[in-house]
Amino acid sequence: MIAAAPLAYLGRQTLALLALTGQVSLFTAQGLSHIFRPPFYGREFLVALLQIGWLSLPVVGLTAFFTGGALALQIYDGSTRFSAEAVVPQIVAIGMVRELGPVLGGLMIAARVTSSIAAEIATMKVTEQIDALVTLSTHPMKYLTAPRVLAALLVVPALVGVGDVIGVFGGFIVSTQQLGFNPSTYIHNTVDFLEVRDVLSSLAKGCAFGGIAATMGCYFGMNSGRGAQGVGQATKGSVQAAAVLILAANFLLTSLFFGT
Amino acid sequence: MITLRDVHKAFGANKVLRGVDLEVPRGSSMVIIGGSGSGKSVALKCVLGLVPPDAGQILVDGKDATRGDxxxxxxxxxxLFQGGALFDSLPVWQNVAFRLLRGSLKRPRDEAREIAVEKLRRVGLSPDVADLFPSELSGGMQKRVGLARAIAAEPEIIFFDEPTTGLDPIMAGVINDLIREIVTEMGATAMTITHDMTSVRAIADNVAMLYDGVIKWTGPVAEMDNSGDPYLDQFIHGRADGPIAAVR
Structure with a gap:
């Protein structure tokens, strides 16, 4: 019996994970379907757009800027070992646009937006505001989930795009001010090297990561437990799930765009 | 008329409702009493469809409450929710007029605001409160705003979940009087759940006592004190000794 305990534990965890996957999938399908079915809540959509997009810009921008700068330093240091310093603009551009811009942007959104959505909706649940919505003939999925998911799907790609530009600019600043690169050559090399699919993959990742971040916040918020502990666990769970799913989705999308 | 027939509800192994039978005549005020955790809120939420019953039937004016539009x-x-359940992100007037700003009862914004201010006045709050946010209000004011929201669309049926919990005796008295006045003046059917006996006497036409998942006693409030039911007697007199275990 004692020897079987770890196996039983593993089995329970596997079943719980499968159940969670099913629940999240159904929730996502429901959330997406409500985006296209009236009534539409324009004010809630605009508020979500502002909170997810505009208010996240400083943190995403700063993350991208410092990452771009650090990337330039790393690539320069590595490439000097085989006298290939000239590739710094190209590698910074491809690194930021294809991977670091969307992934770090997505993770920053998960930290800032997913946690905030989960905590807000979980608190609404604990204080019976979700029940109040229902009694006021308002569907919580339409009023709370659909506007947030739609806003994230639309605004996070834009945020990632801006983050990509800021990241490349961070690399440009470090390369030209500290590493002695010629500014016009740096810009020329960057622009010439990037392809349309690099940018498209970045925006597609932004869209997927935004959808994941908002959906996880809404799911864990709507399904939170009671009291302060329930709100805390919903917030923590939402960020963990969003971060893992963003990284997994990144792998899948990278395979899709660039896999051979 | 609201009718509950043999309504059952369990959460896991915890059987909260074990066959509730209750009738609330149209235009009357029914108060359901019972100890904490006796399933009063669950019964109310079953009627509204917030919690689906496991078995039994809930009829509103003879129609199945779980079907239809x-x-x-x-x-x-x-x-009216126990804690008010006001939306933190909206000012008071938009809370009150929530239903009038969207959906089938939608009115122009100015008209909805006017109605909200009128309803606030009806529950004893000045128009200045309209633009405040719920977090800027005291508990008693939040209850009044919740009450204003509950009556804003002039519903036929109003539910009150622990309307006086957390209020001082004077504010509780004010809320009780308001509920009684509003229910009488609107001719609405009211269902209230509470364990505050002062509220019961102020609000109720009829009383039902929920214990162990079933209605132990029901009848007019005037007969409550002479019911002869040991459970009801113990509860309304707040005695530790009796058939209801004090330690649960």
Whole structure:
């Protein structure tokens, strides 16, 4: 019996994970379907757009800027070992646009937006505001989930795009001010090297990561437990799930765009 | 008329409702009493469809409450929640006029605001409160705003969940009087759940006592004190000794 305990534990965890996957999938399908079915809540959509997009810009921008700068330093240091310093603009551009811009942007959104959505909706649940919505003939999925998911799907790609530009600019600043690169050559090399699919993959990742971040916040918020502990666990769970799913989705999308 | 027939509800192994039978005549005020955790809120939420019953039937004016157009069904109801359940992100007037700003009862914004201010006045709050946010209000004021929201669309049926919990005796008295006045003046059917006996006497036409998942006693409030039911007697007199275990 004692020897079987770890196996039983593993089995329970596997079943719980499968159940969670099913629940999240159904929730996502429901959330997406409500985006296209009236009534539409324009004010809630605009508020979500502002909170997810505009208010996240400083943190995403700063993350991208410092990452771009650090990337330039790393690539320069590595490439000097085989006298290939000239590739710094190209590698910074491809690194930021294809991977670091969307992934770090997505993770920053998960930290800032997913946690905030989960905590807000979980608190609404604990204080019976979700029940109040229902009694006021308002569907919580339409009023709370659909506007947030739609806003994230639309605004996070834009945020990632801006983050990509800021990241490349961070690399440009470090390369030209500290590493002695010629500014016009740096810009020329960057622009010439990037392809349309690099940018498209970045925006597609932004869209997927935004959808994941908002959906996880809404799911864990709507399904939170009671009291302060329930709100805390919903917030923590939402960020963990969003971060893992963003990284997994990144792998899948990278395979899709660039896999051979 | 609201009718509950043999309604059952369990959460896991915890059987909260074990066959509730209850009738609330149209235009009357029914108060359900019972100890904490006796299932009063669950019964109310089953009627509204917030919690689906496991078995049994819930009828509103003879129609099954779980079928048909949900929006039209809910448009007949108003509810005052225990903690107010006001939306933090909206100012008071938008909370009160929530139903009038969207959906089938939508009115122009100015008209909705006017109605909200009028309802606030009805529950004893000045128009200045309209632009405040719920977090800027005291507990008693939040209850009044919740009450204003419950009556804003002039519903036929109003539910009150622990309307006086957390209020001082004077504010509790004010809320009780308001509920009685509003229910009488609107001719609404009211269902209130509480364990505050002062509220019961102020609000109720009829009383039902829920214990161990079933209605132990029901009758007019005037007969409550002479019911001869040992459970009801123990509860209304707040005695530790009796058939209801004090330690649960």
């Amino acid at each position: 949900r929006d039209a069904f809910l448009a007949r109801f108003g509810m």
